[in-house]
Amino acid sequence: MDLAHDPAVESFRAEARAWLADHVPAAPLPSLETREGFAAHRAWEAELAADRWSVVSWPERYGGRGADIMRWLVFEEEYYAAGAPGRVSQNGINLLAPTLFDHGTEEQRARILPPMARGEVIWAQAWSEPESGSDLASLRSRAVRTDGGWLLSGQKTWSSRAAFAERAFGLFRNEPGLAKPHLGLTYLMFDLHAPGVTVRPIGRLDGKPAFAELFLDEVFVPDEDVIGAPGEGWRVAMSTAGNERGLTLRSPGRFLAAARRLAAQWDACDRDPAVADRVADALIGARAYQLFTYAGASRFAAGDAIGPESSLNKVFWSEYDIALHEAALDLLGPDAERADGPWAESWVFSLAGPIYAGTNEIQRDIIAERLLGLPKGRR
Amino acid sequence: MDLAHDPAVESFRAEARAWLADHVPAAPLPSLETREGFAAHRAWEAELAADRWSVVSWPERYGGRGADIMRWLVFEEEYYAAGAPGRVSQNGINLLAPTLFDHGTEEQRARILPPMARGEVIWAQAWSEPESGSDLASLRSRAVRTDGGWLLSGQKTWSSRAAFAERAFGLFRNEPGLAKPHLGLTYLMFDLHAPGVTVRPIGRLDGKPAFAELFLDEVFVPDEDVIGAPGEGWRVAMSTAGNERGLTLRSPGRFLAAARRLAAQWDACDRDPAVADRVADALIGARAYQLFTYAGASRFAAGDAIGPESSLNKVFWSEYDIALHEAALDLLGPDAERADGPWAESWVFSLAGPIYAGTNEIQRDIIAERLLGLPKGRR
Amino acid sequence: MRFLLDAEQREFARTLDALLGAADTPAVARAWSRGDHTPGRVLWARLAEAGVFALAVPEEFDGAGLLPLELTLAFEALGRHAVPGPAVETIASSLLLASLAELGDVVPAKAWLPRLACGTGLATLRADAPAALRAPYALDADAADLRLVVAGDQLWRAAEAGAAVASHDPARRLFATAARGELLAAGPHVAAAAERAWAWATLATAAQALGVGRALLERTVGYVRERRQFGVAIGTFQAVKHRLADVLIALEFARPLLHAAALSLDPVEIAMAKVACGEAGWAAARAALQLHGAVGYTEELDLSLWLRKARPLRDAWGTPAACRARVLAG
Amino acid sequence: MRFLLDAEQREFARTLDALLGAADTPAVARAWSRGDHTPGRVLWARLAEAGVFALAVPEEFDGAGLLPLELTLAFEALGRHAVPGPAVETIASSLLLASLAELGDVVPAKAWLPRLACGTGLATLRADAPAALRAPYALDADAADLRLVVAGDQLWRAAEAGAAVASHDPARRLFATAARGELLAAGPHVAAAAERAWAWATLATAAQALGVGRALLERTVGYVRERRQFGVAIGTFQAVKHRLADVLIALEFARPLLHAAALSLDPVEIAMAKVACGEAGWAAARAALQLHGAVGYTEELDLSLWLRKARPLRDAWGTPAACRARVLAG
Structure with missing residues (x-):
């Protein structure tokens, strides 16, 4: 057991750090949830991609560096330590791309991944529906077979990035009325500007259109944009959901950087004793999350699959993130109210953490039932 | 709306304070959960009773002072502020006596209450059974009709005070097999030294025999020791349970005194900043609990009944008590481990708070269903 | 002792509640947010x-005389209905001017108090002192007719609102109003009057936070009774029930502190009430957001009007930390 | 990097677990409590x-050389099986004597280390310095063959155990052992050696606390699967599930800190591990007690052997407050 990275990984780290030091914008970009900020973040993705830093873990032929999971973690540490911008391509890179690697065709990968890596095509996710939030198996939007493809109809919601993105991916019911609701679903990709698609941006708490409602009326999708077999969508999507909750959604690098920022702010506030415990806990929690992830990555590198322990992960980081931001705001005193403050946007974002990617209530049910073996059935 | 007591109440307070200043033992009595301490506390009850301070809210003919609820609250404030001993007669005074006032006969009251007031007869409660903790309606111990009375058989547990007490009260099933499990129960009083009773003391976490298991084998109870009608036990007991959770189980005086002790200890520890927030919250919580109780007492004095809001009360004080003790122990640092420390016994006692008198899980269900109107059924 | 509202007080609260319930306050708040x-x-x-x-x-x-208990009833109602505007600041300004008058400086009171009392004048104020309760921005200074700034022992009437600063709550418009314009008063009596004004501001803010928490709880209870997932109303889930039960406990144990603080106007009791009401309101917001899920995270649902107010009110006119320190100072 | 136990380490942990699982450790602990x-x-x-x-x-x-990672595995097992005795203190005494030897003072090491390593000698120790990590009592001094007391820059071997002080955990017998008897060493190297010994004591205590927490969780999971109320196993209630899920999260995020601290022996990392393991163990105890209900509150249920240990271990060899301060000191 050791925590020292290989020299090759450390030289990868040094290379990333040097590149970031040269390229990270001095001033923060405008919020990526605005049209102007979206464009600025898209340009940043192109800049990353130009030197093959946008998708380090992908194979080189799609624009990556073939980095293993340790290198990916190290890259993320450097990325956030450098104060680099949020990732507008996150849905595509973290949710769709892993699905394509596991279930897509070579044609799909070659066609879809390089423009994703360059930020030319930004992807929105289209999972939820108005009546299907946590209960994803109850989806009702339909995919009806037509000549050479499918016609999508129905309504999707909480589609993050959809206000400004080009394309989206999600599950649609191709065979209604089956006994088990998670059967008869198909995983499809579609164009947000196709005929029949209406995108209605939704403002989140701070008013920024961080997600949208999608109204689909017989939107044609060619067969080449189905991932996996028709009717197999649930199984295909669940592997993505595992990724989402697991190693890729929140890299430890984010929280290490945030905890260091908090500690620096606390130093600057004369080490306010009323917040001391929470600053210590932020430092401890960031390190714990990093080490927990290293342990998972080591098991993954040794050939183990990522299992339901990703639910531990989701609950931990989402509650950690809120606690960290609450401490930061409390250090600001009455200035915490300022929407232009140093923690303001990430605080608003943190409040969504216990809700999305499976609410923490659902995650705790999963932990209790699958990891502790408590009986299912009631909630 | 006002918070000033009547002059008559204030002079009652002054009388109580003066008596307590003269009589409260300088050194704490030995733990009432030991044989020696039980005897010492019984003697203290007699001393209280000699000057009619043991049951101030009872009518004078039974040894009380006919104090109204405001006077009772004021007495409790003075009692705990004076550092007076815990009440070994608590089960009888707070649980059985209110039941006798509501449902007993005049003969029962005249026979039972005065020796209870003098500490001559100490009462244990005998509610729970091994398979019926929170689920009290599932009781199985039986009362079988016999000539001039009843024969009790079965097993009771968590019978507090029973290791050293004289008598006990509880519910027994006189008519098994009815459709609704809370029907067919009878409320009876019995002698712990009667033939057929075996008392097995149970040590609590600190080893002291704070409760006992009772094995009953055809224990004869005369009709005069049934409270209310046979089969009406559930209804009779529930009025007591309301009292238990409500105003009488934990008087605000206890927590005001404890919070003041904590604040004094904090002062003596150089106002340790790591515990400051919790000391402030202890002071705030004690005052909130006092005021909440005053509001309830005012409504009660104005003729309202005590309803399910007593569940708010139970959850609040039990969690408050633990938080207060945790702060106190943290001020002690590694000395918190000492079983002879200033907070040791009351800390162990506080840990039982969220469990007994209806677990806090049950109380929160009640709050959600009866006060907020959320749907019943699942848990 | 009778720690209960009397019939007149209950009627006052009921009347305000009915008035506000019929006034489409969400639309009023949204308009205010747009300027x-x-x-x-x-x-x-x-x-x-x-x-x-x-x-x-x-x-x-x-005026009606100084009636702090009725004030808490009114501000709980204002919070419950998400009423926008510098209401706390208008009350605090009134107290400030009334206190100056008591201390002999009657001119500003004569000029402004009748207008503030009858509602034709809106006031706001800003202060850097006392440090622990500093109010760094003048709320809604653009809408106010009277902009007061306390700077040390000087009281200024500012001619201009100054630079705007965005709040997390768009219905709260903050301004860094400068201490210049007309000097209304100067001397140690300004600081004395300001201290009294802060106490009332803290009390009124606590009441408003409590009302916000109550509205959040009521709306969330309504939502979880209707919203179905996994085939049942989510209000049947024990995790949902227990979280809302905890919110109710926090709110119900905060209100008596508020009323007692109004009765005594004791600074420690006011600080206690502010901690309890502010934290309860924010706990209600956290629970409301979590139990509404994604829909609660949108500005278009009216819930956001209360959600965004809860944390600013927790911190305005005395953060929990500042108020806990006041409690410990005794 | 490979942040995983190797096969040998896993085998060591498994062997200890099997050994202890077959040893009726509850009976051993109860006997120890009786003296x-x-x-x-x-x-x-x-x-x-x-x-x-x-x-x-x-x-x-x-000895086997200094193997801190294996030590954490061993002490997690000791905690999981509620093994009584001055195990942490024996390890810390070994480190103290070994460090003195490294610093040139080899006599006490020669006299005692072989005995401690082979288990024929039990050691305990007590220290007033450093203040933040003070260990005011010598655990099980009555049972120990070697009683060390650090007083400033002096190291004493006490002839007598001294006055007994009761602990909340009767299997932990505390003694106010006095700094007198045989003076084993004196000088600044004593303080340096002691500091190293404290670090190992903190690490071992953290591991033990984690093992205690794990045992409490396992026993509680078993109980709630069996115990029925209202017609169902109480483990079907969501409130029960969520509470145990939170305990698992706390334990699982504490263990990596423990292993990292063993790898680096960095004082900040050790302090982090102690906070996380100590708090997780105590959270597990609180949940275990609540979910067992009254039966968990009795000494006769074996659960009490772990319940009573969790809080003393949280505070021994570095309270959470002292360890958080160490983390912040950097």
């Missing part, structure tokens, strides 16, 4: 008619 | 045979 103050001023006039802004104005200046 | 050390010493010898007490003894003194 359209017209519906807000119409509502303000009706609240003044109901007596709200006379509760901190002595009778000699056309 | 009957015989079964405890028998078990101690078997643990020594398995190599536990050699993990902090250099090879030149018949």
